[in-house]
Amino acid sequence: MMSNNFEVVFFITLLYLFLLYIVGYISEKLYIKNSKYICNPYVYSLTLAVYCTTWTYYGSVGRAVSNGIEFLAIYIGPTLIIFTWWFFLRKLVRIAENHSITSLADFISFRYGKSKRLGILVTLLCLIGVIPYISLQLKAINETIFLIAYNTPYLGTKTLLVKDTAFYVSIIIGIFGALFGTRHFGDHRKHPSLVGVIAFESIIKLIVFLIAGIFITYFMYDGFRDILSQVVNSQSPFIKGKLDTVFKIGGSNVSSSEWLALIVMSMFAVMFLPRQFHMAVIENTDEKHIIKSMYLFPLYLFVINIFVIPIAFAGLIKFEGGGNPDYYSMGLLIENGNYLLAILVYLGGLSAATGMIIVTSVSLANMFINNFILTFIVRYVIKINLGMIIPHLKRAATLFVVMVGYYYFVKVGSSFSLVNLGLTSFAAVSQFAPAIIFGIFWRDANEKGALAGISLGFLFWFYTLIVPYMAKSGVIDYNIILNGLFGVKILRPTALFGLDTLDIWSHSLFWSLAFNIAGIVLVSSLSEKSVVESETASLCVDSFSFGYIARKRSVIEGLTVDDIESILNNFFGKKTSQEKITAYLQTINKNRGNLNMTEVTTLRDKAEEMLSSAVGPGAAKLIFESYAQIKGKGETKVIDVFKDLLSYGVGESKETLVKRISELNVILDISRIFSSVNTLETKLFKALEIIKDTFHFDLVILRRKIGEVLAVYSYAGELNSSLLTSYRLIDPKRSYIGKAAVQKIPLAVNDINQIELNEFSIDLKKHGVISFAHIPLIINEEVHGIITCYSKLFKNLFSKEMISLLQSIANQMAYMINNHYQTEEIIKMREVAKELEIAKQIQKSLLPEKYPEVYGVQMLGVCYPSEFVGGDYYDFYQIREGVFDVVIADVSGHNVASALIMTELRSIIKSIINFQKNITPAKIMSILNREIYGDLTKLEFIITMIYMRVNINNGTITFSNAGHHPPIVFQQGKEIKELIFGDPLLGLMEDISYKEMTYTLKDNDVVFMYTDGIIETENDKREFYGIKRLKDTLVNSREESLNGLFKLIFDDVVNFRGSKVQNDDITMTAFKVKFK
Amino acid sequence: MSRMVIFWLFLFFLGFVLINYPFISIFDKKIFVFGYPLLYIYFFVGWLVSIIVVYIFSRKIDDE
Known part of the structure; x- marks a missing residue:
């Protein structure tokens, strides 16, 4: 049986x-x-x-x-x-x-x-x-x-x-x-x-x-x-x-x-x-x-x-x-x-x-x-x-x-x-909770803290749960429960430190979590985290924010496509890895022989990502590191503007972040100058000019180190002859500049009246200089020159943040000057300018991926970006059945800051319409202006914009216009008109109450909106494309699809432009209604 | 923190209070209602209510 x-x-x-x-x-x-x-x-x-x-x-x-x-x-x-x-x-x-x-x-x-x-x-x-x-x-x-x-x-x-x-x-x-x-x-x-x-x-x-x-x-x-x-x-x-x-x-x-x-x-x-x-x-x-x-x-x-x-x-x-x-x-x-x-x-x-x-x-x-x-x-x-x-x-x-x-x-x-082993497991995994919860909500939690917290938590878990178990089942002496470890009563595992009123579970949970949390919080607060840690911390804590925080790149020098392929081969086999690499080469339209360093690094990132999905991110990183080590290829961190953005961004308010970004634009601008084809003198002059203007200095001088003296090499601002001709001996005792050069640190004098004067500072004072700072240019730990910024207006200009920013600008310049001397390094410099493409990516990511689904309406938007970052933005939002909004905007300026302003613009709009579905376009525009005014004036930006609500149920459009080109309504082959109506631009005044206009659409009407990139396109004869030509093209087109229409216009603009380059974004949005 | 998050957090803490001492001692008595022990009714009905609450508010997320 x-x-x-x-x-x-x-x-x-x-x-x-x-x-x-x-x-x-x-x-x-x-x-x-x-x-x-x-x-x-x-x-x-x-x-x-x-x-x-x-x-x-x-x-x-x-x-x-x-x-x-x-x-x-x-x-x-x-x-x-x-x-x-x-x-x-x-x-x-x-x-x-x-x-x-x-x-x-x-x-x-x-x-x-x-x-x-x-x-x-x-x-x-x-x-x-x-x-x-x-x-x-x-x-x-x-x-x-x-x-x-x-x-x-x-x-x-x-x-x-x-x-x-x-x-x-x-x-x-x-x-x-x-x-x-x-x-x-x-x-x-x-x-x-x-x-x-x-x-x-x-x-x-x-x-x-x-x-x-x-x-x-x-x-x-x-x-x-x-x-x-x-x-x-x-x-x-x-x-x-x-x-x-x-x-x-x-x-x-x-x-x-x-x-x-x-x-x-x-x-x-x-x-x-x-x-x-x-x-x-x-x-x-x-x-x-x-x-x-x-x-x-x-x-x-x-x-x-x-x-x-x-x-x-x-x-x-x-x-x-x-x-x-x-x-x-x-x-x-x-x-x-x-x-x-x-x-x-x-x-x-x-x-x-x-x-x-x-x-x-x-x-x-x-x-x-x-x-x-x-x-x-x-x-x-x-x-x-x-x-x-x-x-x-x-x-x-x-x-x-x-x-x-x-x-x-x-x-x-x-x-x-075995009965309670389930609960023992529960208590064990509870020890991971602090590291995870602090980890995703608290930026400053760091590795040392997590190690301390988890180790302590487990130690106490073991001592208060497992040890009593072992004692009860006779594996160890039962005496430990009665009299504690080494006979110390206060160390009894079920009544630790004399806490004898709790049952075994809450007793264990209490002590283990208490020490766990104390460990992670205290150690994290008292110790520093590494750069890599702050990056991953930020990636976790800010995982819901928009993604302009790009990862810092580590470059393995001399890494080739073949290396990457051999690593992938190792894990995925020849076929898969070849497919992956070919796919990447196709997207950038190159063959494997002529990839530059950025492209190899991108490929490497992709390969690491692929490896991650198989072995996890930690092991994937390890594999590449070990590979580089084995092959004797050194790993270096490249200067990456967006890395700085990240470390500045950590823990700071939005306001300071915006400020930082505008400052970082200086670095971007300088990179751009250095990647242009010019003599070094011109580049340096232009770079100094930018520094002077951005920070409102009166004079910026770059001195070069020649032997044991510093001689003026380039400058921006007004320079009197005595400063120009004087050489400075590098002697820390005799001058501040000498001290900066010898100690290789930036040195600032925030008020010339507060210092011990020497022969040079007397001269400066005579010329009205109130504060100044010497920033050394350091290449490979060697001082190659000093940038000095003088102000005749402001005391205490050189705060800690300002110095560190000037320092990073100087580092960037040092890097670029160095590159200039090594012709083959010019390629690398261009790569720095390539970071601008990241900003372009931000812009691209902001544009809508899908459109509202409204019966009887065809809609489309496109943006043909200019060479660098543009400031154009458009979007479509579904409001409810048969009602949707269209936005088109043009932010002045073409850099990362304008991309960031766009991001802000978009998030404000989204939050307004998310919470108040019935709000009118005029109201939205007024709120938007009020919210964004501060940032716009700070950055000296303005925005033109149309916010339009389309209601298919009653066939009307209602819009508010902040200084943008008026929307065009037309029927192909028939009539065309501009809806001229508008208020001031965003960012001009803080309190404007915007008005709105309502217009009733007819069947087959197309509503077309655009940015000035189209009509301000110039040709060789210095003529503008103009609104008339645009209207003619629109009304005479026979294109049924909006896509075709846009292409037609764009081709026409390109034809018109001839050999000139596109220097502004070209953005168009349109929708066509059919009521039957 | 968005209003939604605050609201969910509030529900979380409310729930935490409702299922713990001292609050549950109100129901932790040997009383029978319709033949069922009071504490059982409290927990099972409360549980179901909490599921319904999540259902209702999770649809709000869906709308967003």
Whole structure:
């Protein structure tokens, strides 16, 4: 009988696992057919239910029997944290998606500067904290196999280990995990088959649990109330004694602090357990799925818990606490003779267990290989081309993790009580919460802080939870609990520092989190973070802000396309890597022989990104670094204007940021001058001129170091003859300039009356100079010259910030002067100017990607940018059914600042119409003017703009015009008119109340708006294109599509222009209405 | 912080208060309502209400 039954159960188990394989296979097929089958909010919510393991499936009933409603805490916690998901989980998803993060360890390591140490630490702690949880699942499978096989309602007093069965089951599940978890399909981070399997298992465990619950409650008993009244009226002394416990939390041995601890731990667990993080963050395919999951997932938890109490009470009545209460659902069915239903319950439990084991082992294996193994073997991987074996390594690791779980179960499971291991895992992953939460909301949290916090948290976790366990099970001396470590009473692990009023869970959580948080906050506040860290910190904290913060680039000098290809070959094989490289070469229209450094670096970034999706960002970075090291290629950081932008931007208000950017424009302008074809003298003169004008100096002099003297080389401003002819000896004792040159530091005098005068400063004072600063030009640690700025107007001009800005300008100039002397370096200089293209990218990113969908309306906008950054902007916004807005604007100036102003403009408009849908165009314009006036005057910018609302329902347009060219309304081949109406430009006066005009459209009307780039185009004969020519072109066009129309105009403008270059953006928007 | 975020945070803290001591001691009594223990009714009904609240407000996000 017994052996027969074992075979039956084993066969059923195999059958079920085979079914899973089929589901996985089908999921992948479905995904290929249409990804929506797998990537949708319903499947996403179901996969989150991997939270419900056998601990839920069986353990809830067990806990309900002993402690009543206390089991609910670990489901209510997740329901609560869900209120934060839209800004919390979504932020995690956004960051993970942007930076190809593959696991929790990756995430933490990435946030703290791609820290290797943190990656290793988090991986190890996950393994220690979570593997016992796998054992818990194997234990449940093992015990339920025993129940089914022996056909007995409950386990005897001694748990029998069915070792062989558990061993085979573990191996099979491990192989399954290995197959699903590393089956790469396109994107290495997403596993459609895994997602399909987990969603399927979630359905199975829910349905089976409901069937069992309904059967027990309504068929074996007469509903929940019947069960309740039987419990209440029971004469059994055992049940009588339990009444208080099960009906009241306060009546059980659950304290209020324990209740709180359970809720807090489960809130963290539902997000940071490796399996939860994997399903919720890594496998998420669309942030929007979070919205529906916010109520679907708690609904799942709610439904699966409905019958826990009835089953628990039914079991209580039947068995009076005998056997293991965890398995009362199965026991009741077996006792009642419903053997088939019992087998069904077994399958539900199997699905709960396998789901957990598969996802956990896959995600742990990922961490283990990416953050642990790769760190140590990366050099070998590169040297002997081991890249291709990484997927196999991961498969092996998945199986390995499950087998470690099995080993733990066999070795320790019999001596340890496994019941609370789930909660121990919860407490363990709670230690990651501070590093993650501070990490994404607090910029100054740094690597050292995170290391300190996590280490301390785990130390206390171990000492207050694991040590008592070990003592109780006899692994270590029990004396430690009674008398503390080394007999020091205050170090008792369950009453640490004399805190003896708490239960073990809240006690442990309290101390571990307290030290964890104190560690991260204090150490972060007291230590500095590296440059890389501030970048990744900013990328995480500001992940929702617009993306003008470009990453600083590190350039591996001498890196070639072949190098990149060989790295990719190593990991992805020849075919894939060649495809990738060819695709890139095609987008930039070059062949691999003539790439410049910027292009090679871009390719390298792309390759690193691709590697990231396979091995995580930390390991990807490591691979490139090690490669460079092995090949003896040095890594240097290039001067990158946008890097400065980033480090200035960190922690500063928007206002200072705008100011910084306008200052940084100086650097950009200077780069531009240096990349032009001119003599060095002209370039220097122009550069000094810019510095003088921007900062309102009276005089800027560049002195060159020749031998031991400094001689005037170039200057901007008025220079009297004595300054011009005088040489300065480099003598720190005799002059400030000498001091600056010798000490290689900038030196400022903020008030000439406050200093000890020397022969030079007397001369300066005579000429009315009030303050001045010497900024050394340093190339390769050698002073090559000094830039001196003089002011006759302002005292205290040279603040710390000002000096550091002048310093960075000087550095930039030094770099460029140096380059000038090395002709082959000229190419590099041009690359600096290329940074302007980044600004261009900002502008491009602001233009709309899709248009409102309005029936009967064709709409389109285009912007043909000029050589550098333009200041044109247009957008379309859907307001409601049949109503949409069109904006066109032209910001004066063509640089990063104008691009930034556009960004600001756009965000203000968006926020206005988001909150007040019915606001009129005139109102919007007035608010906009008021909001943006300050920044515009500061930067001496103006904006012309039209804001137009189109209402198709009544066929009208209403618009407000701030000094922009009037909109043109026309019908092809018929009539054309300009809607002349307008108010002053934005940024002229702070308080203007803009007016608006309404116009009724006819069928087939086209409304056309444009920027001055079109009509102010000049030809060789110095004639303008003009409005008349534009109108003629418009009305005479036969083009049906707006696209064709725009092209026609643009071609006409280009023809007209002849050999002249386009020096302004050309932007057009139009829409055409058809009422029938 | 947007108004939406503040609002969700408020709901979060409200929920936190409602499911913890001392507040739940109001319901943590051996009283039966319609034959069901008061505490069970409190948690299960409260839970369902919270799901409905999330449902309603998550649609607001959808609109945005």
